Amino acid sequence: MSGILIHEWLSRHGGSENVFEVLSDTFPDAERFCLWNDSDGRFPGVEETVLARTPLRRSKAAALPFMPAVWRHLPGRDADWILCSSHLFSHHARFAGPARDAPKLVYAHTPARYVWTPELDGRGSGPAARALSRVLKPLDRKRAQEPVAIAANSAFVAQRIADTWRREATVIHPPIDVSGFATRLVELNPTEQAALDGLPPEFLLGVSRFVPYKRLDRVIEAGVAAGLPVVLAGSGPDEERLRAIADERGERVVFVHDPSSALLAELYRRSLALVFPAIEDFGIMPVEAMATGTPVVASAVGGTAETVVDGVTGALVHDWTPSELKVAVERAAGADAEVCVARAYEFDTPVFVDRVTAWVAAQTGADAGVSPASPGGSRP
Template identity: 45%
Template sequence: MSEQALPRSAAPPNPRPPSVPAAMGTPATLTGRAVALVHEWFGATGGSEQVFRHIADLVPHGERFVLWKDRDATDAGLRESWLARTPLRHHKAAALPLMPLVWRTLSRQRFDVVISSSHAFAHTVKLGPPETTTHLSYVHAPARYIWSPAFDGRGSSPLLSMPRRILQGVDVRLSDHVRSYAANSREVQARIRRYWRRDAVVINPPVDVDWFAAAPMADRVQPRDYLLGVGRWIPYKNFDLIVAIAEAAGLPLVLAGSGPEEQRLRQLAERAGVPVSFEVRPDRERLRRLYWGAWALLFPVHEDFGIIPVEAQACGTPVVGLSRGGLLETVVDGETGFLVDSTATADYSPLLRRLGELSTTRIAAHARGFSPARFAAEMTAWIDDECR
């Protein structure tokens, strides 16, 4: 790939400034007000948890509530719900029907402002009457379990169709007190409009692009001689397709992550005609090194946003993926990667052969538009507009 930007034939469909000044301190309208920050269940490394941490940094005096936190989550100051004291804390799908009740019995405290970080039912939380409490909700996605189970198969059994319809009604009815929504992507904005009949502003999640870009020199001078797949090893992430794409291209593959599909993927790798290696739960430094050494990140999955492709681009690594969902906002087709509206293996090989046309400098510059500073500025503006 060229180190100099190629002439552009057209402006990117979603141009982003390379940098945005950081918001300074707490949003002005929250000073001196009682604020609750609410998230779903809290894991150690998830993308939604990263976003919640950035929101909490903006409002350090906010009380932070979660349904429960996983044992490997070291974040201090998280107040768990009563659901955390039951066996259901280990069974998200089984706990789902109870979540609206939990959020309505979370605390007797009353707050001036509630900011929820929601991908299930957190946006239904009520911590004060709507006449005196302003509720803003940042939405990672309307609950896939009940609104779009076909995306990843969870909850798609015909036996669950009636419970899904009931929970859909509950989801809409118990969230009418939310004053304003922010969506993490245009994809999610459209689903909020379709499912909840509500408008939302779009504020893309923060990605630590500067840290990924500032790799040690030893990482940055790698030969870029393999393809890379990163994420949780579960069916809807299409890692079997990633293996097939690498095999068709005749290029080595590295799979980084963890998940219940590991054994099946290892069996698939043994039969592949190219070397396939596994990096199980790589730490952050190792993941950054893997990005810098990759010829491309393969990401043939329909995601709500997708932080991983932005991390890869921050390292100058192009993305080859599915022309759906969040990738339409994070990848400039033909400039920072290639997108194809297909899950047919044969449609990816020609794109991999064109990667040498792309500029690593242009790819990294594009990723800087998703910085934490930009997120802080946009979140601050949204909060101040709604809380005046």
């Protein structure tokens, strides 16, 4: 059976892009579409929409009002099924030709946060965004009735889908390259090794973009509460504020900018625990940390509550008070490394492939063109 894979826009990096890559490897014969492709060659051969030929591709915010209409006017195609990887409006997709009547499935990373949950994403909190969301909400809910089936990347998102789109969703957790973090296959370069050697012998780790909603200030507070130095890995506009907080609190904080995958894996291994305060739809990094045998201190709200086993592979935190953080770090530090690794393998890429192919087959009544080879390679 012939299929079509759809994604929003494509960037070089990103959790949803990782899912799309695995879907591309799993369904190698499927055509692929996106709004525009800025992946620097990571996703060759993906057909772009008309938005790609306009200046709007340089600004997601400016392009957003036009996206629903663009998705409704895709070219004529003949396909037996359509699978949309959606975190904004790609599930609105409609083709001309025979593909218009093909069953449409949606793998939902989340209903559009800008529109439905601006309290979790500040980009939707401005007056213009709020006004636009009042128009987009009924349209988005209407389009969400079209798919024959929806899969969510977590139970947390499945509940949001029920609340916003009023649809049920099957939970299929996204693929994580657990083996890549569980094994040491890549050597550090001399600069990376020097950076690693200069770190404190024992520290708490925070990893993400340096933006306010990731709440890396809470990693610093965890370090203060536990009497441990902190390493923050990433980059972003919030760094100056984080440095000021560290100075004010008298906390030793080392910043590691944009670590490679190899260096990130070593940071996970060297840390006493990963502290992950953000409320995420799923949360990839806690699983990566567990894959290296490192426990996680994470929010009890969101996707991390589905991956981190409280008291076993880490600790889940509710209020983020100093006393709760101190106890959480102590509980996490006692986790068994092998148990953490075993837990991470429950979210490994082959698990996702098995579940998503079975789900697509159940909805389409056939093998949907699944590759007989193990996924993970690069599609030509």
